[in-house]
Amino acid sequence: MPAVPHAFPIAVDADDIDFMGHVNNASYLKWVQEAVISHWQKLAPAEAVAQHLWVALRHEITYRKPAFLDDEVIATVILEKVQGARAFYETVIRRGEEVLAEVKSSWCCLDAETHRPARLARSVIERFF
Template structure:
C-alpha cells in the first residue's frame, strides 16, 4: 500500500558539520524528529494535537552517504503499516543535492494520552489522515 509522502527541506549549516567535514550522525537523528513532528502538525486534527503526543521508542538508521555544509537535503517521510497497540512506525529518507539517498530510517513511535500521561492504543481516527 502506498502512503502519502511528506517532504521537508533542510540545509546543512556549519553547526551540523562534524570533525570529518560532513553532517554529524546526531544531526540526522534530530532531523528525523523534526520532519516527523512537522508531518504530524501538518496533518493531524487540532483536537488530536491537544489530546496526544508521540515519543520515540526505537530508531533504525542506515547512513549511506555523506552530506556537506551548504547541501540542501530533502527529507521525505511516511507512515508504515498498521499500528501495533500504541506503536506506529514512520519511515524517513534524506536525499542529497545529487538525488541520491544519504540516510534511510525506520522509527517506532508510541502515542501518549496527554491527560493520563500513559500510552494508549493508536485510535483509527488518528491514523486516517496519514493513510
C-alpha cells in the first residue's frame, strides 16, 4: 500500500544563507527535521503525538542544486517503513520541478515520559499508508 506523502512548505530565510550566497547544508537538515515532525503531527492521532517524541538517528543527503534566498521550496516527506521503534523516511526538497536535495533518514520513536524507545501501535502506523 502506498504511503501518504506530506508536502511541507519551507521559507528560506536570510539565516539559511551561507558565505557562498546559497542555503547552507545545515539548513537542509533542519528542514528535514521540521518536515518529518510535521508529517507525524498531521497524520498521527493527538494522543499518539502527545505520548511520543522522535529523534533522528541518521540522515543521508544528496545535494542536487543550490537553493537561494526567497526561493519557494517544498519538502515532500514519505514514510517508507516502520521497524520496531524505528521509522525510515524519504524526503525530497524541490523548487518547482527542480530537485534540490534527496534525503534518506532514520528516526527512533521515544516514549515522551521515559525517553526510551517505543513501538507504535499498528493502528497509528496504518494512518501513514
